[in-house]
Amino acid sequence: MFALMHSTRLESLHLSIDPATGLKAVIAIHNSRLGPALGGCRYLAYPDDESAVADAARLAQGMSYKAALAGLPVGGGTAVIIRPVHVESRAALFEAFGRCIEKLDGRFITAIDSGTSVADMDCIAQHTRFVTSTTAAGDPAPHAAMGVFTGIRAAAMARLGSDNLEGLRVAVQGLGNVGYALAEQLHAAGAELLVSDIDHGKVQLAMEQLGAHPIANDALLSTPCDILAPCGVGAVFNRLSVGQLRCAAVAGAASAQLTNLDIADQLEGRGILYAPDYVINSGGLIYVALKHSGAELPGITAHLSNIGTRLTEIFAHAQAEKRSPARVADELAERLLYP
Incomplete structure (x- = not known):
């Protein structure tokens, strides 16, 4: 895992679980030189946990490059939620993820991405202000x-x-x-x-x-x-x-x-x-x-x-x-x- 971080120049990698909702999440922060890391939240099935971590790291690096060349005052990051086979409450799962983001105290801001929706962002927003692509913000x-x-x-x-x-x-x-x-x-x-x-x-x-x-x-x-x-x-x-x-x-x-x-x-x-x-x-x-x-x-x-x-x-x-x-x-x- 540290070799992956070194090869992609990740600043930090955060792994979170919430057994009550089935949440297994990865937040990769690549570069925050230009501002807090901002990146999408993916909700996809992965063949294994390592593939999810690798996907997050790769995408976070791309987000840093994207933000830099777009002239934005933000850094790059990505969140990946590993989609479980069975989900009792999708809303509760994304609310739990919102609590994970809040613990980073503004170092990471998330948004809609593959497998997620505006409704999911609304659930995240119940527990943190560090989210966009909500109903209020609009679909990007x-x-x-x-x-x-x-x-x-x-x-x-x-x-x-x-x-x-x-x-x-x-x-x-x-x-x-x-x-x-x-x-x-x-x-x-x-x-x-x-x-x-x-x-x-x-x-x-x-x-x-x-x-x-x-x-x-x-x-x-x-x-x-x-x-x-x-x-x-x-x-x-x-x-x-x-x-x-x-x-x-x-x-x-x-x-x-x-x-x-x-x-x-x-x-x-x-x-x-x-x-x-x-x-x-x-x-x-x-x-x-x-x-x-x-x-x-x-x-x-x-x-x-x-x-x-x-x-x-x-x-x-x-x-x-x-x-x-x-x-x-x-x-x-x-x-x-x-x-």
Whole structure:
């Protein structure tokens, strides 16, 4: 466990249990140089406890980089609640987690993430003020999608010479809250949508409402398109899957898309522009961080537009240095975190 903390540069790792509710939780705080750690709370089943800890550590590191490059006064962290087989009271479980957060006395602020909902955040808020994405704060998903849309336009400009998305084929992998909201914005911009999701109902809805073309989950990565937008689970790209890609750029909402940084070099070698995931998907973090600090919506929306500007800067550096945008982004973030 200490080796994992060392390799990801975690500041601290907090493990909590509550036998009465079945709570088993991990809070990973990566870097608090720029402010208190802020990160989502995941509620997922894991094959073992070690996998949950590793997931929290990996995501916390990404949150630090994301916050730094987004220009936010917060650090990076992540919470993972291991979903039990049977839950007597979900509300009681999340209330117990709220008490765990409160004990950290503001060092960690949590928000909605995979497997959690606004209702879960409301339960956490019963016992701590260090939470956002509540009913009062609002769902960050539409703002996350807005940021990704801005990033896709920046990727299109850098790779295809225009940020006009009309007629471009965009493949959206995953139609969750962010993925579907992104698909709606792409449709409004005139893009041709190819979509996949394990939930056939969501695919059907996209077909009916957005004129999307359904693609089998195992075929989407190898389907020809202009831009591939992974918006589901992480670790989408490995040596095998990158070899199957038939797109000009990868720009999507999924976190931790690359299994390792060498995959970014493989994408670069194939001439596929990669939008670093923690840069393009920072819209949700921007919303929850600024909302928690009391910012009004116009200011938040203006900050979201900076995502495209930051990506354009990263793409320009990468092109000039003939390196992957992922490596450029990491270096820029590390200069801010470790001056």
